[in-house]
Amino acid sequence: MSENIRKEIEQLRCKIRRHERLYYVDNAPEIGDADFDRLMRRLEALEAERPDLIAPDSPTQRVGGEPASELPTVAHRLPLMSLDNAFNEEELRAFDGRVKRLTAREDSNEEIEYVCELKIDGLAVSLTYENGVYALGSTRGDGQTGEEVTANLRTIRSVPLCIDNAPNLLEVRGEAYIPKAKLDEVNAQREANGETPFANPRNAAAGSIRLLDAGVAASRPLDIFIYSVGESVGLRLKSHAEALDLLKSCGFRVNPETRRVANIDEAVQFCQEWKERCRDLPYETDGVVVKVNSIAQQEELGATAKAPRWAISYKFPSEQAVTTIQEIHIQVGRTGVLTPRAALEPVEVSGVTVSHATLHNMDEIARLDVRVGDTVRIERAGGVIPRVLSVLKERRPEGSKPFEPPTSCPVCGGGAVRLPGEAALRCINPSCDAQLKRSVEHFAGRSAMNIDTLGPKRIAQLVDACFLKDVADIYILEPKPLAELDRMGDGTAANLMYAIEQSKEQDPSRLLHGLGIPFVGLTIAELLMEEFASLQAVAAASMEALEGVHGIGEKVAASVVQYFALPANRERIDRFKEYGLTLERDKEENGGPQPLEGMAFVMTGELPSLTRSEAKARIEEAGGRVTSSVSKKTAYVVVGANPGSKLGRAEALDIPILDESALLKLLDG
Numbered sequence: 001m002s003e004n005i006r007k008e009i010e011q012l013r014c015k016i017r018r019h020e021r022l023y024y025v026d027n028a029p030e031i032g033d034a035d036f037d038r039l040m041r042r043l044e045a046l047e048a049e050r051p052d053l054i055a056p057d058s059p060t061q062r063v064g065g066e067p068a069s070e071l072p073t074v075a076h077r078l079p080l081m082s083l084d085n086a087f088n089e090e091e092l093r094a095f096d097g098r099v100k101r102l103t104a105r106e107d108s109n110e111e112i113e114y115v116c117e118l119k120i121d122g123l124a125v126s127l128t129y130e131n132g133v134y135a136l137g138s139t140r141g142d143g144q145t146g147e148e149v150t151a152n153l154r155t156i157r158s159v160p161l162c163i164d165n166a167p168n169l170l171e172v173r174g175e176a177y178i179p180k181a182k183l184d185e186v187n188a189q190r191e192a193n194g195e196t197p198f199a200n201p202r203n204a205a206a207g208s209i210r211l212l213d214a215g216v217a218a219s220r221p222l223d224i225f226i227y228s229v230g231e232s233v234g235l236r237l238k239s240h241a242e243a244l245d246l247l248k249s250c251g252f253r254v255n256p257e258t259r260r261v262a263n264i265d266e267a268v269q270f271c272q273e274w275k276e277r278c279r280d281l282p283y284e285t286d287g288v289v290v291k292v293n294s295i296a297q298q299e300e301l302g303a304t305a306k307a308p309r310w311a312i313s314y315k316f317p318s319e320q321a322v323t324t325i326q327e328i329h330i331q332v333g334r335t336g337v338l339t340p341r342a343a344l345e346p347v348e349v350s351g352v353t354v355s356h357a358t359l360h361n362m363d364e365i366a367r368l369d370v371r372v373g374d375t376v377r378i379e380r381a382g383g384v385i386p387r388v389l390s391v392l393k394e395r396r397p398e399g400s401k402p403f404e405p406p407t408s409c410p411v412c413g414g415g416a417v418r419l420p421g422e423a424a425l426r427c428i429n430p431s432c433d434a435q436l437k438r439s440v441e442h443f444a445g446r447s448a449m450n451i452d453t454l455g456p457k458r459i460a461q462l463v464d465a466c467f468l469k470d471v472a473d474i475y476i477l478e479p480k481p482l483a484e485l486d487r488m489g490d491g492t493a494a495n496l497m498y499a500i501e502q503s504k505e506q507d508p509s510r511l512l513h514g515l516g517i518p519f520v521g522l523t524i525a526e527l528l529m530e531e532f533a534s535l536q537a538v539a540a541a542s543m544e545a546l547e548g549v550h551g552i553g554e555k556v557a558a559s560v561v562q563y564f565a566l567p568a569n570r571e572r573i574d575r576f577k578e579y580g581l582t583l584e585r586d587k588e589e590n591g592g593p594q595p596l597e598g599m600a601f602v603m604t605g606e607l608p609s610l611t612r613s614e615a616k617a618r619i620e621e622a623g624g625r626v627t628s629s630v631s632k633k634t635a636y637v638v639v640g641a642n643p644g645s646k647l648g649r650a651e652a653l654d655i656p657i658l659d660e661s662a663l664l665k666l667l668d669g
């Protein structure tokens with residue numbers, strides 16, 4: 001009997017690992033989320049029966065353990081070096097010249113073979129596997145000593161927890177990062193919470209990996225690319241390309257754009273090409289790393305105290321520009337946070353016209369001493385709102401005055417205060433129109449109730465006309481008075497009423513997210529609904545009950561409790577119930593419209609804003625299925641950046657092709 005359990009546990013782990021790899025590393029899932037969850041739940045149940053069989057490399061152990069009080073440090077056995085930089089073609093060629101000289105090739109015509117890799121903008125980390133099992137994760141730190149983040153890196157689903165045919169000891173290195181689209185979300189959430197947004201992708205990754213609570217880290221959309229083998233025992237590799245192949249075969253996620261080239265000309269070409277193309281990637285890159293391919297040559301070249309002589313980092317030209325500040329506006333966020341924003345003399349930065357930049361908060365203004373009329377240097381990185389880097393003080397006009405923080409809300413005139421421990425100023429008037437507008441925008445937005453005819457302009461009109469005094473008033477709008485508003489008419493009013501009616505069927509996790517509770521993004525809302533099954537149960541949950549949910553930490557739990565402690569917020573839930581919104585999860589009943597009933601979809605490539613799992617969830621919600629291979633039965637193939645061979649097959653079979661926006665239209669019926 002107990003032998004049977006052991007066997008089944010082993011088999012389940014093996015299956016789950018395979019499906020995790022297919023989904024998170026190879027982008028080619030073979031089974032649906034529901035089937036995957038079923039395997040996972042069965043394994044959890046068996047492990048609960050036999051806790052003695054729980055092993056750290058079990059797929060159930062990605063999120064577990066107690067939050068740390070501080071991160072311990074680890075001394076790296078082999079230092080994690082840094083890289084020398086090249087800023088242009090000439091410097092790349094000088095590097096090649098040096099390599100040839102030091103390997104005594106300058107007089108022959110022999111070329112040096114290189115591997116070109118995108119330089120991912122995230123946080124450098126190291127992962128150690130002992131006898132094939134993930135045993136230690138650490139940050140690069142200063143290169144000699146890093147911080148131990150084993151539990152947090154384990155939450156990244158593309159990190160294999162065990163590898164087959166591994167040497168006794170294998171240390172791999174790579175870059176952990178947050179995808180661009182997710183970075184936007186994380187930053188928008190931080191601004192709404194009165195926190196300073198992450199200034200760059202690296203800080204975002206570092207902030208998420210260095211969290212003390214792996215449960216919270218698990219809710220951050222982290223991913224990883226592995227780019228080299230560090231320490232190892234018993235491996236004999238001839239080239240870097242071979243090392244990358246080995247890493248791929250072990251199940252690590254290696255960047256697919258990596259290219260082996262025959263000489264420096266081709267390396268230069270790779271750098272030129274990606275200087276432009278990098279904007280279309282779903283993750284941030286800040287250059288290209290060019291590495292000598294042959295390990296024998298690498299050894300011949302050696303390293304300086306700081307960096308290897310066999311690699312160079314070509315930096316993309318920085319996306320900066322100089323312009324002037326015309327005005328400093330104060331924007332009022334959904335939770336009343338007052339965010340200063342600079343209106344700029346429009347300027348082009350890497351192909352995009354920028355006319356606004358964020359100034360984050362009053363501390364930032366004071367730190368930079370930004371004033372109206374100043375000439376400033378700004379920076380734009382994809383996934384991050386343009387920001388002011390510095391003031392060119394020598395160009396400051398005479399008689400300019402320091403910016404005065406507002407003492408009242410620019411919209412409602414209510415008090416603006418700074419709460420203890422917060423960098424942000426907040427408008428403390430709960431019925432401030434600006435807050436209401438932002439709250440309704442969030443509620444009706446794509447990640448929440450998705451009422452697409454209810455955009456910011458329409459919302460402003462409805463609030464200004466006193467049709468909306470609370471988010472819940474959306475559901476008592478009447479077609480007649482609506483139709484009488486400017487730019488409305490019967491047809492538009494009827495469309496709006498229809499879209500509002502449809503939204504009542506949305507899954508309650510979207511409603512919960514739509515409430516705009518600080519720190520409750522869609523992922524957290526999903527976790528809560530999975531656990532509590534109804535909005536009323538979430539509203540009634542205690543601090544302990546909330547903290548008991550995997551992936552929910554103290555901060556989120558406290559925020560939820562605080563929100564529902566307010567009578568007005570509880571009453572809003574009662575109103576939603578009265579108006580017929582879906583507050584409970586009931587798979588059978590929660591039918592909703594099923595525009596994609598019975599259709600099979602295949603996905604290939606990376607979509608600009610939806611992740612693969614989000615796209616899949618939305619297709620399934622609408623009644624469709626996602627399958628892994630294209631056949632005559634496939635209804636549509638959804639294609640994103642860098643599609644695979646599935647695109648060719650779709651074209652050969654004449655299957656209609658959708659991009660993300662066409663998919664979204666289809667989903668909206």
Ligand code: IVH
Pocket residue numbers: 080081082083117118119120121123124125140174175227228289308311313
């Ligand atoms: S190779 C000795 N390859 O860039 C070789 N580094 O200054 C050192 N980085 O923070 C690293 N993508 O994490 C290498 N494909 C790549 C990289 C990469 C990003 C980061 C690395 C470190 C910095 C090196």
